[in-house]
Amino acid sequence: MGKKRTFEDTMDDPSKPQSASPIVAMFEGFRSELDEHHDRRERVIKASRDITAASKKLIFSLQRVRKLNHPIPLFVVKANAQYWQTIESQYRAISSDLQRLNAYRYRSNITGGNQEFMEALSFQHYLETQSLISYEEAGHRIASMGGEGGSVLLTPEDYILGIFDMVGELMRFAITSMATSGKLPGGESRRQKHPREETSGGQDADKMELDRQVSGQDEQKPPRRDVLADLRELRLHLEGFDPPLGEKFADDVDKKIVVMRQCVEKVETALYGLVMRGQERPKGWIPDLTEQRRAPEQVEGY
DSSP states (O other): OOOOOOHHHHHHOTTSOOOOOHHHHHHHHHHHHHHHHHHHHHHHHHHHHHHHHHHHHHHHHHTTOOOSSSOOOHHHHHHHHHHHHHHHHHHHHHGGGGSTTHHHHTHHHHHHHHHHHHHHHHHHHHHHHSSOOOHHHHHHHHHTTSGGGOOOOOOHHHHHHHHHHHHHHHHHHHHHHHHHHSSOOEEOOOOOOOHHHHHOOTHHHHHHHHHHHHHOSTTSOOOOEEHHHHHHHHHHHHHTOOOOTTSHHHHHHHHHHHHHHHHHHHHHHHHHHHHHHHHHSOTTOOOOTTSOOOOHHHHHHO
């Protein structure tokens, strides 16, 4: 009678086929899911960093613009083409990784790139139109960069935090423009047509035109909007924003709102100094060169 084989002998014998344990297969599935998760997370983090870097370069180039409510100059458009291409390619590369629940699972990994791009996008939109880009328009712009992989989600939190950061760029733009041109940048508001002007014509239109010329009331231009007026209005709305307490978003808003107020105050201080210097030395002022200088002994005695 042969010797009875034990469980240890069966495990040590490589020629003996071993049955696959369901527990081992389950943990192998967990390992595969974790590896996939870490690979996806690293791709999103890398893309977010590349989007952040390209957006910063985009902002630096936009700071060369000096006029509001005008198309971006051609030399700036050409310089920024490569940065736009980089941002779009990065969003397209990770669009498939940010679908359905993964859009919220990896939200903290892409939020840095979204906020920086939101800052650049809103800054360029303001330079072109002197208005604030809406959340719907910004979300559609980012979603369109996803390509075949699907749209990339722009959360309301990333939109608001990006607008907070954009205030700092408006501060730099305003102060630089005042230093180079001697005035606060701003676009002229367009005159709105009279309601009767759009519906009437012929002799009635000529009569209304004559009446306006006689009265002179409609010849006055509407008030001029400048960067400081827009910054103050933006500050008013952002200060009225009340984020839900107990979240990281509320802490970020509390930090950024302090910086936002400082940026608006810097523009106000710079404009105050510009106006005061303009009053002390009016335009066209030149020093009196005919006045004799003091003798060296008079200066030393003084």
